[in-house]
Amino acid sequence: MRRYVKPLLLVGLGLLLAFPVFSMTYYTMVRTSTPGFCASCHEIEPAFNAWMTSTHRNNAQGLVADCMDCHLPAPHDTVDFFYKKTLHGMKDVAAHVLHGSGGYDRAENRLAAYADIKDGQCLKCHRNILSIPNNRGAMLAHRAALYPAEGESRTCTDCHRNLVHVDRARYEYKQYAPPYRATGLSTLGTRGAPL
Amino acid sequence: MRRVSATLVALLCLAWAVPVLAQQAFPKPKEYRIERGMPKQAEACIQCHRQETPGIFTDWAMSRHASANITCLDCHQAQETDKDVSQAHAKYYDRKDLPFGSREYYIPVAAAVSPKDCSRCHPDESAQYAKSKHANTIEIMWKIDPWLNKGMNSEEERKAGCYVCHGTILKTDKDGNLDRATWPNVGVGRLNLDGSLGSCTSCHTRHRFSVMEARKPEACGQCHLGPDHPQIEIYMESKHGDIYTAFKDTYNWNTAGGAWTPGTDYRAPTCAACHMSGSGKVMGTHDVTERLSWETQAPLTVRPSDFAAFPAKTDWKAERDKMKAVCLQCHAKSWTDGHYEAFDKVVQEYNEVYYKPAKAKFDELVQKGLVSTEKYFDEEIEVEFYELWHHEGRRARMGAMMMAPDYSWWHGFYECKKRYNKFMEMADHLLSTGTKAYIYPNYPGMGGSTEKPPQIFNKKP
Numbered sequence: 083m084r085r086y087v088k089p090l091l092l093v094g095l096g097l098l099l100a101f102p103v104f105s106m107t108y109y110t111m112v113r114t115s116t117p118g119f120c121a122s123c124h125e126i127e128p129a130f131n132a133w134m135t136s137t138h139r140n141n142a143q144g145l146v147a148d149c150m151d152c153h154l155p156a157p158h159d160t161v162d163f164f165y166k167k168t169l170h171g172m173k174d175v176a177a178h179v180l181h182g183s184g185g186y187d188r189a190e191n192r193l194a195a196y197a198d199i200k201d202g203q204c205l206k207c208h209r210n211i212l213s214i215p216n217n218r219g220a221m222l223a224h225r226a227a228l229y230p231a232e233g234e235s236r237t238c239t240d241c242h243r244n245l246v247h248v249d250r251a252r253y254e255y256k257q258y259a260p261p262y263r264a265t266g267l268s269t270l271g272t273r274g275a276p277l
Numbered sequence: 278m279r280r281v282s283a284t285l286v287a288l289l290c291l292a293w294a295v296p297v298l299a300q301q302a303f304p305k306p307k308e309y310r311i312e313r314g315m316p317k318q319a320e321a322c323i324q325c326h327r328q329e330t331p332g333i334f335t336d337w338a339m340s341r342h343a344s345a346n347i348t349c350l351d352c353h354q355a356q357e358t359d360k361d362v363s364q365a366h367a368k369y370y371d372r373k374d375l376p377f378g379s380r381e382y383y384i385p386v387a388a389a390v391s392p393k394d395c396s397r398c399h400p401d402e403s404a405q406y407a408k409s410k411h412a413n414t415i416e417i418m419w420k421i422d423p424w425l426n427k428g429m430n431s432e433e434e435r436k437a438g439c440y441v442c443h444g445t446i447l448k449t450d451k452d453g454n455l456d457r458a459t460w461p462n463v464g465v466g467r468l469n470l471d472g473s474l475g476s477c478t479s480c481h482t483r484h485r486f487s488v489m490e491a492r493k494p495e496a497c498g499q500c501h502l503g504p505d506h507p508q509i510e511i512y513m514e515s516k517h518g519d520i521y522t523a524f525k526d527t528y529n530w531n532t533a534g535g536a537w538t539p540g541t542d543y544r545a546p547t548c549a550a551c552h553m554s555g556s557g558k559v560m561g562t563h564d565v566t567e568r569l570s571w572e573t574q575a576p577l578t579v580r581p582s583d584f585a586a587f588p589a590k591t592d593w594k595a596e597r598d599k600m601k602a603v604c605l606q607c608h609a610k611s612w613t614d615g616h617y618e619a620f621d622k623v624v625q626e627y628n629e630v631y632y633k634p635a636k637a638k639f640d641e642l643v644q645k646g647l648v649s650t651e652k653y654f655d656e657e658i659e660v661e662f663y664e665l666w667h668h669e670g671r672r673a674r675m676g677a678m679m680m681a682p683d684y685s686w687w688h689g690f691y692e693c694k695k696r697y698n699k700f701m702e703m704a705d706h707l708l709s710t711g712t713k714a715y716i717y718p719n720y721p722g723m724g725g726s727t728e729k730p731p732q733i734f735n736k737k738p
Contacts, residue, residue, distance in 0.1 A: 216313070216314045216315065216346065217351075218345040218346060218347060218398075219345075219347055219351055219397060219398030220397075220398070222398045222399065223397060223398050223399075223400055226400050226401055227400070231401055231560075232560065234400075234401050234404065236400055240400070241396070241397060241400065244356060260316070260318060260354070260384050261316040261318065261319070261350060261354065261384075263351075263354045263356075263397070264397045265356075265393075265397075266393040266394055266395075266396040266397045266403075266471075266473075267393060267396035267397075267400050267403055267404060269404065269407070270391075270392055270393040270396055270403060270404070270407050270471075270472070270473035270474070271391075271393045271469070271471045271472030271473035271474075
């Protein structure tokens, strides 16, 4: 009997210490996962403001896609999510301290984000993109992206670059907005005119 | 008897006249009922334009786009911030006297539709096209062409000639309208305001956008004709063209992309069938530079990857195998190999016997200061040299490649010989006497800009 006392005490102590550590971590994760928290960096404010006016936040369904929904792996990919988020946070703090908010090039970071956002991020919510009977063109293009022909490959952000972070003069609501239109292949038109 | 005949004649006339008159009395506009869902803005476009531009409307209504419920808006809709949003069109929505003159139907639109717009539904075709010499032809011509670089023709001549096929650099004026000096234009290499290159409507003309049309040689013949690159004439002289002329009514022009089959849908190939369409195991492409193993339009015939103005990212051996695989759909291996052997020999003969000695002689004249390079075409010997490669030299090579013996010989090598002898005689005379070539003092119609367009050349590729 006596030989169980020490391990039990240790397990108890472990739980006692781990519980607050885990819940603090969890609480921190939740606290730092809101768009409001992201916008607490000056560098991110314009992106936040654009998101506020976008249809990814304003629609009749009441669905809201937060920063993390697109920019980080899904929280159920716990390890991936945890490390990516921590890494991003550390990188952002370091960049802010080293270069100041003036060192943040929004255009450059926009391109980095397009390259970084995996199709899976979009497809978490937009799962049914092959059946859009009133938009045959989109069906055609989505098929080319999901089942690329030999030698071709397309990502969501190749063609969709006007969804969220567009600087708008007023709030856009999906239910009142003009018909959505993708921007088309970004690889076309890199010459001659800005993106 | 005579009365009966007269009555018969009168009746016959009437039988002919009644349906004709009826047609004239009751012109029937194309019916189109909006039976499938579309945004109200798209409905407004259709309802207004079927009145205002019935030709455009009818053409579209008969297109595959209309079959798929792809409306005006799907191609012409612009972002509010786009440079080419039509300001004049926006004003119609404020016209209370028009049935759709209301802000609720307002949508920003642009007149010029670009390959980038098309890429929203046809990404692969647009991406392939972007790699081609077609899309990049403005860059190519500004890299090599003395008419442009030396300012030897006027802007008017360029706009009426060069830019119709090659394309303009679209601009907007201060009021936001498309600049009349650059628009209208559907050239294959047009630089659009969104930065994309080309115009799909060069070959798939608006507003039908037909695959049938682009599969026919006449689509290519709009630009590929004339003394300097008579591909359409060459094609029509060839067996392929002869069979096309005789049997085109039996061709099945409208099969789906990837399903157009040699021997089944067409008896002999058209330009598109060999250069673009899928055939056997060869995949279709919108990059016309593929499947080429020689650049027969270049002064010295080179491999496409060695074409300095726009090196193709292809390997000529792989591309030749592709083209041979296309040939093999209808021809035996010995036939195909024999044809290519003969073509290679023609290329070699042109390069070695005609072009290289003439070029060496021309360089000698320039080096000795007997020919001035300040301008081009203002000395007779420059024109002689130019036409040797640019006119008959191309005809000889292209005629051999595409099986037109008359173009290869009478319009080709025969003319090369004549030109070569005359050129050499002139050159040797200048060299032996140390005379400078006579310079035409008042060269007509000069004055076009000599500045390489910065929109093309000053941006990162």
